Amino acid sequence: MSATTETHPDPSPPDATEGVEAELGFVGSIGAAFLDIAVAARELYSVFVRTLYYVFRGKRVKGAVLHQMNEIGVKSVAFICITMGFIGMILVYQSGLQAKRVVPDFTMLGATYLELLVRDFAASIGALMLATRVGAGIAAEIGSMVVTEQVDALRMSAADPIDYLVVPRFLASLVMTLALIVIAGTVAFCSGAATAYVFFDVRPDIFFNMQLVDVGDFLTGFTKCMAYGAAIPIVSSWCGLSTFGGSEGVGWATTRAVVNSSLAIIILNFFISAAGFLIFPG
Amino acid sequence: MTEAVRNPRLHALGAASIELAEIVGGMGVLLARILVRIHKFDGEELVKNLYKMAVKSLPIVAVTALFTGAIMVIQAAVIVKRFNAEGLLGWGAGFGTLREIAPLLTALMISGRVGANNTAELGTMVVTEQIDALRVLAIDPIAFLIVPRFIAILATLVMMTLFADALALFGAAYTGQGLLGVEPMTFFNGLTGGLLDFGDVFNGLFKSFVFALVMALASCHFGLATKGGAPGVGRAVNASVVASAAGIFVLDYLVSFLG
Numbered sequence: 001m002s003a004t005t006e007t008h009p010d011p012s013p014p015d016a017t018e019g020v021e022a023e024l025g026f027v028g029s030i031g032a033a034f035l036d037i038a039v040a041a042r043e044l045y046s047v048f049v050r051t052l053y054y055v056f057r058g059k060r061v062k063g064a065v066l067h068q069m070n071e072i073g074v075k076s077v078a079f080i081c082i083t084m085g086f087i088g089m090i091l092v093y094q095s096g097l098q099a100k101r102v103v104p105d106f107t108m109l110g111a112t113y114l115e116l117l118v119r120d121f122a123a124s125i126g127a128l129m130l131a132t133r134v135g136a137g138i139a140a141e142i143g144s145m146v147v148t149e150q151v152d153a154l155r156m157s158a159a160d161p162i163d164y165l166v167v168p169r170f171l172a173s174l175v176m177t178l179a180l181i182v183i184a185g186t187v188a189f190c191s192g193a194a195t196a197y198v199f200f201d202v203r204p205d206i207f208f209n210m211q212l213v214d215v216g217d218f219l220t221g222f223t224k225c226m227a228y229g230a231a232i233p234i235v236s237s238w239c240g241l242s243t244f245g246g247s248e249g250v251g252w253a254t255t256r257a258v259v260n261s262s263l264a265i266i267i268l269n270f271f272i273s274a275a276g277f278l279i280f281p282g
Numbered sequence: 283m284t285e286a287v288r289n290p291r292l293h294a295l296g297a298a299s300i301e302l303a304e305i306v307g308g309m310g311v312l313l314a315r316i317l318v319r320i321h322k323f324d325g326e327e328l329v330k331n332l333y334k335m336a337v338k339s340l341p342i343v344a345v346t347a348l349f350t351g352a353i354m355v356i357q358a359a360v361i362v363k364r365f366n367a368e369g370l371l372g373w374g375a376g377f378g379t380l381r382e383i384a385p386l387l388t389a390l391m392i393s394g395r396v397g398a399n400n401t402a403e404l405g406t407m408v409v410t411e412q413i414d415a416l417r418v419l420a421i422d423p424i425a426f427l428i429v430p431r432f433i434a435i436l437a438t439l440v441m442m443t444l445f446a447d448a449l450a451l452f453g454a455a456y457t458g459q460g461l462l463g464v465e466p467m468t469f470f471n472g473l474t475g476g477l478l479d480f481g482d483v484f485n486g487l488f489k490s491f492v493f494a495l496v497m498a499l500a501s502c503h504f505g506l507a508t509k510g511g512a513p514g515v516g517r518a519v520n521a522s523v524v525a526s527a528a529g530i531f532v533l534d535y536l537v538s539f540l541g
Contacts, residue, residue: 079524083531090382090538098377102370112361120357128390132527133520136398140516147512247409247512251402254519258394259342266387270349273356277461281363 047162047238051170054163064168072134072169072233073176080180081187083129084122088188091121092195106200110207113192119217119276120224122185124269127228129184130177131261135236138169139257142240143250151241166237170230177229178222216280224272231264305525308507309499315424316432323429331434335396336441346391347384347446351453354379359462368464372472375454377482380447385486386534388446389493392439393526397501400431401522404505405515413506428506432498439494440487447483489537496529 024032092113099109142165145151151161189208196202239257243249358374404427407413416423451473455466504522508514 079528082528086531086535090535093538094378094382098374115360116357120353124353128387129527132390132394132523136520136523140520144513144516247515248402248406250512250516251399251406251519254516254523255395255398255402258398258523259391262391262394263342263345266346266349266353270352270356273353274461277356277359281360 043242044235044238047166047241048234050160050162051166051234051237054160054167055171058160058163058167060168061164065171068168068172069176071137072172073180076130076133076176076180077183079133080126080129080184084126084184084188085191087121087125088191089195091116091188092192093199096196096200106196106202107206108209108212109196109200109202110193111209111212113207114189114209115212115217117185117189117192118213118221120221120269120273122188123181123221123224123228124265126181126184127177127224127232127265128262130180130228131232131236131265132258134173135232135257135261136254138233138236139240139243139253140250142237143243143253146241146243147246147249161241162237166233166241169233169237173233174226174229177232178225181225214280216276220272220276220280223276224269227268227272228265231268232261235261235264305503309496309503312428312503312506313499316429319422319425319429320433322425323433324426327426328430328434331430332437335392335400335434336438339392339395339438339442340445342391342395343388343442343446344449346387347449348453350383350387350446351375351379351450351455352457354383354450355454355457356461359458362462362464368462368468369472369475371458371462371464372455372469373475373478374472375458375469376451376473376478379450379454380478380482380486381489382486382534382538384446384450385443385490385493386530388443389439389490389497389530390527392435392442393493393497393501393523393530396435396438397497397526398519398523400435400498400501401505401508401519402515404431404502405508405518408506408508409511409514428502431502435498435501436491436494439490439497443487443490447486485537489534492533492537493530496533497526500525500529 092109095113096106096109099106142151145165151165154161154164193202193204193207196207197204236257239253239260243253245252354375355371358371358378362368362371362374407427413423413427416426455469458464458469459466501522504518504525508518510517
């Protein structure tokens, strides 16, 4: 709801916006930006509420959710594995370097890494990757449907585009984000363990240390998965549905979907992390 | 053909490898073509792109950086509390922010905003035959369109990373005060106490330069290779964003070892 800074993609040339700014003055342009954010927040809220309504009340086309699960989940596995594998190696290498400067003791490296992975990095970095792949895909697909008037055709046949297009993506993303993040965490942990073994001589059985992971970490990580899984399709569908202006508009919608979903993830991460820290301190 | 169909998995693997080689090769050739013409860019186009890419991205980079700094402190907070080491908070959050998280997240945000937009713009020009029109007018599209965008993306990302570094540390300092009761002065002492130096900042900036290189090449390459009308533009944007993100992570790994 809060990720709406990038709300007014103006496809008109920059001269036009400059003209508006000159007309409104400095204070006026700040006010215009706030109004844009308020309008966008209301639209986003409306998409979210209608999606929740149709999840329980709508009629679903058979196989639509499964098809989206394949599109969103199965086709992202390779991408997630590659990026998270590399991020696992980087994180362990960097934290090993960092630890070396203070205490040259690597026995707790794995335990600390696993705790951070469960509580934050697996969910947040994995979701940022999903926001680029899944978010861009959803927005491009729905956006091309809007500019080729297929969404209007749906409305004419009395099928709400939210029910027909957004709900299957929403349900599929909720399930698949969780599954992908579990995979992402596993891959990142294994590549991290390999890095620790090669560079810092930490044996994998010492590296795999669950002692610091507690219920609070699991709950925080799980809440993050759910929140990101819901936020990515809602934000991207909203960007796709508000597309206008031909093929350039589709490009804009995709851009906004990626940026706004990433921003939503970062902001949700802040609030969930802070809440997690306050509820389960230490 | 019958040979290939006999083993469809092998066929798919080969096709994927050739496609990957085509993308990497295309980006390499594009880089060479840009470097040959690097001295004759269009100044007006450069200024226009810098405004559109850098100035217009400031709010997003600012929000991302402030929240990122805050998140880094929250993550470090558990460890700081466990060891009761408030003085190390600045160093702990600063090391990760300067060397890793600020360049990485800024690159991902700029790739979403600037890279995707650049691909969409170039792709639209290709499908509406504006590039061909430039060629007809004997204007070199690489020198006129691509070189200014290439320079603008490089400049944008390095500047934005420096900006994000500062804002992330600012956000981190005040989150530390609110959440842990660590005074901002203690935080900054931890930051400047000798465990961190300009080398760490430079490492982050070098990373962002490399990220910008792959992002600029990927977004221009996929934009110019667009075909097939409006859906083609959507596909090109998607491919460009995914390639930039994957490239950023792989190069991040390689650069981390160099620094």
